[in-house]
Amino acid sequence: MTALAGLRILDLTDLKGSLCAKLFGDMGADVIKIEPPEGDATRRIGPFLDGKPHPERSLLFWFYNTSKRGITLDLNQQAGQELVKQLAAKADVLVESAAPGTLARLGLGYDELKQLNPNLVLTSITPFGQTGPYQAYRSSDMVAEALGGMIWTNGFPDKPPLHALGLQAYHSASFFAAIGTLLALLARESLGEGQWVDVSMQESVAGAVEHVAPFYHQGLGIESRRGSLHWSRYFRVARCRDGYVMHCSLGDWTSLVEWVKGDGKAQDLEDARWEDLTYRKEHAEHLFDILDDWAKDYSVAELMEGAQLRRIPYAMVRPPEALVDDPQLNDRGFFSPIEHPELGRTVQYPGGPIHFTTTPWRIARRPPLLGEHNSEVYGSELGLEADRLSALKQAGVI
Amino acid sequence: MTSQGRRALEGIRILDFTWVVAGPVAVRILADQGAEIIKIERRDTLDLGTRRGGFSGNLHRGKESTVINMADPRGIAIAQQLAAISDVVIDNFSARVMRNWGLDYDSLKKIKPDIIAVSMSGFGHTGPHKDYVSYGPTLQALSGYTLQMRHPGQEPAGWGYSYADMTGGYSGALAVLMALWHRKQTGQGQFVDLAQFEAISSLVGPGLLDILNNQTPRKRKRVLHTHEDAGHGSSFQPVGNRSQEAPAAPHGVYRCKGDDRWCAIAVFTDAEWQSLCRVLGQPAWTHEAHFASLADRLQHQDALDEYIESWTQQHTAEEVMTRLQEAGIAAGVVANGEDLDRDPQLRARGYWAQLPAQENGKTEDVILDGPPFKLSKTPGYVATPGPLLGEHTDSVLRRLLNYSDQQIAQLKAERVIASHAEIHAERSAQD
Numbered sequence: 001m002t003a004l005a006g007l008r009i010l011d012l013t014d015l016k017g018s019l020c021a022k023l024f025g026d027m028g029a030d031v032i033k034i035e036p037p038e039g040d041a042t043r044r045i046g047p048f049l050d051g052k053p054h055p056e057r058s059l060l061f062w063f064y065n066t067s068k069r070g071i072t073l074d075l076n077q078q079a080g081q082e083l084v085k086q087l088a089a090k091a092d093v094l095v096e097s098a099a100p101g102t103l104a105r106l107g108l109g110y111d112e113l114k115q116l117n118p119n120l121v122l123t124s125i126t127p128f129g130q131t132g133p134y135q136a137y138r139s140s141d142m143v144a145e146a147l148g149g150m151i152w153t154n155g156f157p158d159k160p161p162l163h164a165l166g167l168q169a170y171h172s173a174s175f176f177a178a179i180g181t182l183l184a185l186l187a188r189e190s191l192g193e194g195q196w197v198d199v200s201m202q203e204s205v206a207g208a209v210e211h212v213a214p215f216y217h218q219g220l221g222i223e224s225r226r227g228s229l230h231w232s233r234y235f236r237v238a239r240c241r242d243g244y245v246m247h248c249s250l251g252d253w254t255s256l257v258e259w260v261k262g263d264g265k266a267q268d269l270e271d272a273r274w275e276d277l278t279y280r281k282e283h284a285e286h287l288f289d290i291l292d293d294w295a296k297d298y299s300v301a302e303l304m305e306g307a308q309l310r311r312i313p314y315a316m317v318r319p320p321e322a323l324v325d326d327p328q329l330n331d332r333g334f335f336s337p338i339e340h341p342e343l344g345r346t347v348q349y350p351g352g353p354i355h356f357t358t359t360p361w362r363i364a365r366r367p368p369l370l371g372e373h374n375s376e377v378y379g380s381e382l383g384l385e386a387d388r389l390s391a392l393k394q395a396g397v398i
Numbered sequence: 399m400t401s402q403g404r405r406a407l408e409g410i411r412i413l414d415f416t417w418v419v420a421g422p423v424a425v426r427i428l429a430d431q432g433a434e435i436i437k438i439e440r441r442d443t444l445d446l447g448t449r450r451g452g453f454s455g456n457l458h459r460g461k462e463s464t465v466i467n468m469a470d471p472r473g474i475a476i477a478q479q480l481a482a483i484s485d486v487v488i489d490n491f492s493a494r495v496m497r498n499w500g501l502d503y504d505s506l507k508k509i510k511p512d513i514i515a516v517s518m519s520g521f522g523h524t525g526p527h528k529d530y531v532s533y534g535p536t537l538q539a540l541s542g543y544t545l546q547m548r549h550p551g552q553e554p555a556g557w558g559y560s561y562a563d564m565t566g567g568y569s570g571a572l573a574v575l576m577a578l579w580h581r582k583q584t585g586q587g588q589f590v591d592l593a594q595f596e597a598i599s600s601l602v603g604p605g606l607l608d609i610l611n612n613q614t615p616r617k618r619k620r621v622l623h624t625h626e627d628a629g630h631g632s633s634f635q636p637v638g639n640r641s642q643e644a645p646a647a648p649h650g651v652y653r654c655k656g657d658d659r660w661c662a663i664a665v666f667t668d669a670e671w672q673s674l675c676r677v678l679g680q681p682a683w684t685h686e687a688h689f690a691s692l693a694d695r696l697q698h699q700d701a702l703d704e705y706i707e708s709w710t711q712q713h714t715a716e717e718v719m720t721r722l723q724e725a726g727i728a729a730g731v732v733a734n735g736e737d738l739d740r741d742p743q744l745r746a747r748g749y750w751a752q753l754p755a756q757e758n759g760k761t762e763d764v765i766l767d768g769p770p771f772k773l774s775k776t777p778g779y780v781a782t783p784g785p786l787l788g789e790h791t792d793s794v795l796r797r798l799l800n801y802s803d804q805q806i807a808q809l810k811a812e813r814v815i816a817s818h819a820e821i822h823a824e825r826s827a828q829d
Contacts, residue, residue, distance in 0.1 A: 003577065140641075146661075178572055195774045224658070315540045327525070328526060334599070349610070356590050359576075
């Protein structure tokens with residue numbers, strides 16, 4: 001059983017919003033990805049399978065487009081716009097990420113679509129939202145992370161602030177877009193109609209930065225970046241024998257001190273003042289300096305396992321490679337093998353963010369080949385005749 | 399934005415046992431959209447300073463604080479009565495805690511057959527590491543982010559905050575909504591075993607597909623066991639500020655005029671490069687052959703960055719952003735708390751919620767973050783600031799469970815429940 005069975009989602013997004021439609025697809029919705037005839041731009045961006053650049057081997061495209069069917073369509077031709085209207089008439093959701101006003105110029109704005117299908121939810125993901133002085137401004141993942149307050153907090157004080165690993169502004173916007181879309185679908189039954197969900201990437205980042213604006217609004221001034229020391233001052237990275245570990249001073253304090261003392265490295269940590277969380281926070285640098293000197297002779301694995309046995313939340317600071325063999329992820333079936341028959345190959349995919357028990361998260365199909373479902377969608381489902389289809393093909397519409 | 403219209407989750411009641419950050423973030427997203435949140439708290443919960451606004455107010459806005467002593471069987475009975483009239487029960491404990499209270503999914507199902515139970519533990523309720531303890535920063539370390547977020551040749555830095563708590567939070571909110579949709583179609587509830595470690599691991603990006611499918615186990619092992627410089631040889635290079643999407647150069651965070659002021663700039667196409675050169679006034683270096691094509695610029699990014707920075711340092715971050723944006727180039731000030739507050743775009747869209755809040759006999763406005771998306775017909779908004787500890791204990795018991803004043807007084811006397819007034823009086827007496 002799937003949670004979103006029966007929902008039809010049209011995916012007109014670029015990289016900013018592809019994850020939003022994937023979240024629906026992996027949970028059982030019928031997602032149709034609409035690409036321009038030359039294919040989604042991400043098909044030409046790496047990394048590629050076996051390092052061989054090819055539009056059907058882009059791992060960037062694959063990562064964001066599982067569980068989707070794929071069709072092609074030229075939005076700039078009137079016949080293409082008509083096809084979108086026909087598809088939208090039968091869909092629950094259209095999610096898109098074009099600049100504000102683009103869809104309206106093509107005759108596909110919310111007002112037009114609503115006439116065709118009052119139940120439709122239109123979800124628009126843009127850099128700054130549909131309104132306001134920056135609505136026409138350009139953005140990128142890094143620029144959105146900057147303007148939303150994420151980058152400011154990352155890195156060492158004497159170095160430039162740091163971008164995140166992964167396109168986290170796009171991810172945040174896609175999650176909030178999925179949340180907004182489901183809210184509109186849930187409200188649809190009592191409202192009796194769909195609505196327009198306006199998602200701003202900048203706001204999505206700002207709405208998922210823990211402390212930057214709240215501290216300012218609380219009168220605590222401007223919080224700065226401090227290397228790996230977390231703003232709470234309870235976490236910092238240490239170098240050990242074979243890598244790095246994340247210290248945490250919020251765990252079982254007595255056990256930690258006993259352990260460090262047993263190694264003859266406790267210095268002044270036995271002092272009762274350290275039992276107070278506030279004292280630990282205020283003297284974090286001194287505390288972590290002592291713990292660094294203790295940790296340096298251990299391996300990262302010894303530290304993490306030893307700490308976890310004592311209920312102290314230490315963690316290895318690992319490269320992403322370590323996820324592949326992580327016993328916990330593997331035991332819970334996080335990775336799934338998906339057949340790519342045209343390559344004669346099984347591809348391993350990472351799983352989703354949420355473990356549902358009755359309606360499991362599942363990659364229902366591998367990412368679509370370019371135009372793979374054109375005849376299925378336009379032919380059997382929209383009922384276009386074969387000669388109409390070939391005419392559209394001839395005209396470069398599909 | 400504050401308004402009083404109908405919201406999407408009106409009529410949905412959530413019994414909220416979450417604490418720290420990830421769980422409260424999940425629930426506040428739903429609170430902004432009109433769900434009724436009964437937040438169960440301990441009398442001796444961690445004091446994070448003012449509860450109306452700031453850090454704590456942002457986490458708990460729109461929720462009703464109800465203090466129940468869960469170590470007392472009568473407290474557990476009250477929680478079960480509340481669960482029986484709720485749509486969703488959400489926690490972020492390890493499996494043991496809710497089971498001990500008779501509030502795990504199997505028990506809840508008996509008192510409310512279509513209940514949705516969401517547990518947001520660190521590692522999940524199954525598997526060899528289900529009892530491991532974690533916080534956001536330790537999950538970021540385990541999933542590969544902290545090591546890779548550094549400048550080449552520098553020590554790992556990672557996020558300065560708990561991004562993993564945010565991804566856990568928005569995954570939790572999405573989980574509730576997907577389960578509500580499923581219940582609406584089928585009448586069935588379910589248990590969601592959300593592992594925050596999985597939520598953050600799912601967002602590493604296409605590099606993870608690369609490791610899974612292009613890297614031999616032998617290569618992977620070598621990466622994992624390289625001494626001295628963990629991560630050396632990883633197919634993930636230290637991220638620095640280079641593009642992780644379409645190739646772009648220049649692409650970085652550049653120092654501007656003033657103290658610790660920066661602007662992010664991303665130039666993807668040749669047309670954008672030409673525009674940039676015009677804004678810069680076509681200095682001689684822009685005509686150098688090794689900057690001619692995108693491929694050239696990618697190859698000489700370090701040299702390019704120095705030239706760009708020699709220009710940005712003569713201008714404020716705001717000037718750099720405005721001049722580049724007017725030329726059609728993606729650029730943005732690296733915003734700190736003050737920049738966010740003053741941001742003309744956020745203000746024009748009514749992003750911030752300003753609400754009057756009473757604490758310690760004084761009424762003051764607090765400013766809170768608002769929802770980051772707008773629904774055209776049922777817009778979300780922040781209805782109330784963060785609750786004081788136990789502020790709603792009496793009203794929740796009266797309104798939802800029909801407890802009489804006498805019953806409430808007795809439960810208080812026997813320390814089964816507490817309202818804000820008693821807690822405040824007790825804390826003042828202790829000080």
